[in-house]
Amino acid sequence: MITVKGPVDHVVVVGAGLAGLAATLHLLGAGRRVTVVERDSGPGGRAGLLESGGYRIDTGPTVLTMPDLVEEAFAAVGDRLADRLELIPLDPAYRARFADGTQLDVHTDGAAMEAAVEQFAGARQAVGYRRLRRWLERLYRVQMRRFIDANFDSPLQLAHPDLARLAALGGFGRLDARIGHFVSDERLRRVFSFQALYAGVPPARALAAYAVIAYMDTIAGVYFPKGGMHALPRALADSAAEAGAAFRYGQTVTRLERSGDRVTAVVTDQERIPCDAVVLTPDLPIAYRLLGRAPHRPLPLRHSPSAVILHAGTDRTWPDLAHHTISFGAAWKSTFRELTRAGELMSDPSLLITRPTATDPTLAPPGKHLHYVLAPCPNTEVGPGVREWRELGPRYRDELLAELERREMPGLGAAIEEEGLVTPVDWTAQGHAAGTPFSVAHTFPQTGPFRPRNLVRGTVNAVLAGCGTTPGVGVPTVLISGKLAAERITGPRPVPRPVRRGTTA
Numbered sequence: 001m002i003t004v005k006g007p008v009d010h011v012v013v014v015g016a017g018l019a020g021l022a023a024t025l026h027l028l029g030a031g032r033r034v035t036v037v038e039r040d041s042g043p044g045g046r047a048g049l050l051e052s053g054g055y056r057i058d059t060g061p062t063v064l065t066m067p068d069l070v071e072e073a074f075a076a077v078g079d080r081l082a083d084r085l086e087l088i089p090l091d092p093a094y095r096a097r098f099a100d101g102t103q104l105d106v107h108t109d110g111a112a113m114e115a116a117v118e119q120f121a122g123a124r125q126a127v128g129y130r131r132l133r134r135w136l137e138r139l140y141r142v143q144m145r146r147f148i149d150a151n152f153d154s155p156l157q158l159a160h161p162d163l164a165r166l167a168a169l170g171g172f173g174r175l176d177a178r179i180g181h182f183v184s185d186e187r188l189r190r191v192f193s194f195q196a197l198y199a200g201v202p203p204a205r206a207l208a209a210y211a212v213i214a215y216m217d218t219i220a221g222v223y224f225p226k227g228g229m230h231a232l233p234r235a236l237a238d239s240a241a242e243a244g245a246a247f248r249y250g251q252t253v254t255r256l257e258r259s260g261d262r263v264t265a266v267v268t269d270q271e272r273i274p275c276d277a278v279v280l281t282p283d284l285p286i287a288y289r290l291l292g293r294a295p296h297r298p299l300p301l302r303h304s305p306s307a308v309i310l311h312a313g314t315d316r317t318w319p320d321l322a323h324h325t326i327s328f329g330a331a332w333k334s335t336f337r338e339l340t341r342a343g344e345l346m347s348d349p350s351l352l353i354t355r356p357t358a359t360d361p362t363l364a365p366p367g368k369h370l371h372y373v374l375a376p377c378p379n380t381e382v383g384p385g386v387r388e389w390r391e392l393g394p395r396y397r398d399e400l401l402a403e404l405e406r407r408e409m410p411g412l413g414a415a416i417e418e419e420g421l422v423t424p425v426d427w428t429a430q431g432h433a434a435g436t437p438f439s440v441a442h443t444f445p446q447t448g449p450f451r452p453r454n455l456v457r458g459t460v461n462a463v464l465a466g467c468g469t470t471p472g473v474g475v476p477t478v479l480i481s482g483k484l485a486a487e488r489i490t491g492p493r494p495v496p497r498p499v500r501r502g503t504t505a
């Protein structure tokens with residue numbers, strides 16, 4: 001593995017989002033001195049917090065999976081997740097509600113889910129689900145250490161027996177077709193393939209290998225931290241500070257000072273911080289601007305669809321909503337076409353509705369409730385631009401509200417007492433390319449070793465981390481990206497010694 005050359009005692013990490021915090025903990029664990037510079041007044045980045053009218057509103061991720069990656073970050077400095085956060089497993093992980101009035105609760109437990117599938121769609125589909133579950137488990141095992149949790153120096157690294165295993169599992173086919181191979185019920189196919197949207201690609205075009213997200217969501221389990229999702233970055237930052245990291249909040253990095261091919265200092269709007277190496281976690285355009293060059297790519301980068309988020313603090317709730325409810329429209333393929341190709345708003349939307357106060361009522365004032373509605377929308381490259389969104393936003397809010405009232409939440413408009421609307425205008429204002437917080441899409445040419453690399457030509461002591469680089473978008477993946485960036489600086493982590501059966505320490 002290529003690592004940063006020369007002295008690497010003091011590292012400056014730019015950005016206290018989840019990637020930056022993970023990188024910080026892993027660097028501290030390897031004995032490095034770390035300074036974290038963050039333009040916001042606290043940690044979290046996209047996993048932010050908005051406090052308004054007594055509501056504590058998570059502004060970013062709501063679905064937390066793979067807590068062992070969080071544990072790994074804490075463990076780097078000898079800390080424990082259980083001492084920092086209370087993670088509540090969600091059951092159901094999701095509730096899927098369909099346009100025909102049916103609904104399915106997605107359980108993490110295999111037997112419970114098989115029973116639910118049987119009741120929902122019959123015995124043959126339940127058998128198909130059992131096979132699908134085994135396939136997802138195998139797919140995850142083959143991919144995780146080799147292709148996701150790995151620093152790539154060259155695509156040739158793919159040439160490993162696990163690649164043949166992945167091919168044998170059908171990982172290079174199309175996601176939707178592969179899921180259909182196990183479950184033919186159209187509604188079930190959606191439940192196990194909609195996650196492709198997290199990767200920014202329609203299920204009909206996404207690689208089947210991306211079913212690994214369905215593994216994380218539907219098998220590994222979905223959790224919610226007490227205190228809200230923002231409690232996660234807050235806990236990671238507290239752990240890092242106690243382990244010796246210096247945090248500089250409220251400072252924007254404006255340039256990097258260089259000597260030849262090395263960065264020698266990070267310059268903010270307030271001070272100059274000398275460093276031996278730098279980890280850059282802002283969105284790619286900002287990172288490349290700071291570095292003074294963007295790598296040449298044969299094709300321009302394509303970005304994921306964006307999202308409109310409606311935050312609603314209400315004086316009532318709708319108990320049929322689970323913590324996470326996916327309200328599917330009748331339309332499906334055309335919805336993805338609208339989002340990714342036509343650049344139009346969904347004509348028959350599929351929505352993620354999160355009701356965090358179902359699990360933690362303290363996130364709202366006594367007797368009140370919080371709802372977070374995520375409506376995917378085209379990014380500004382293919383769809384309406386920022387100027388159009390300024391007018392479109394309030395209109396779309398009204399349309400969404402009408403649709404929610406018609407489907408899951410009658411009386412929503414009258415129940416709202418605190419409201420926030422986030423559109424591509426806001427994502428653009430935060431510096432996110434193409435008006436999307438979901439970064440570069442996970443198309444084949446932008447996946448694994450073909451995704452923008454975490455090392456950049458021309459600068460020997462700068463490493464990228466975060467959702468734009470490897471392995472990609474999402475809480476689990478950016479935690480990994482922080483660890484991978486740290487390894488570029490500290491060298492590979494020691495290979496755990498095999499434990500021999502039958503021996504005692």
Ligand SMILES: Cc1cc2nc3c(=O)[nH]c(=O)nc-3n(C[C@H](O)[C@H](O)[C@H](O)COP(=O)(O)OP(=O)(O)OC[C@H]3O[C@@H](n4cnc5c(N)ncnc54)[C@H](O)[C@@H]3O)c2cc1C
Pocket residue numbers: 014015016017018019020037038039040043044045046047059060061062063064065251252253254281282283286307309437438465466467468472473474475476478
């Ligand atoms: C609305 C939404 C919903 C999501 N839902 C989910 C979900 O349910 N599950 C899931 O797994 N993932 C989800 N994601 C994705 C996940 O949250 C992100 O991929 C992840 O949080 C990105 O982390 P990051 O560290 O790469 O980037 P960021 O969080 O953006 O961190 C980068 C940091 O750098 C700082 N910065 C930028 N420029 C500068 C500068 N010049 N100087 C100093 N600091 C700077 C920024 O302020 C920011 O704090 C969601 C994201 C959003 C936005």
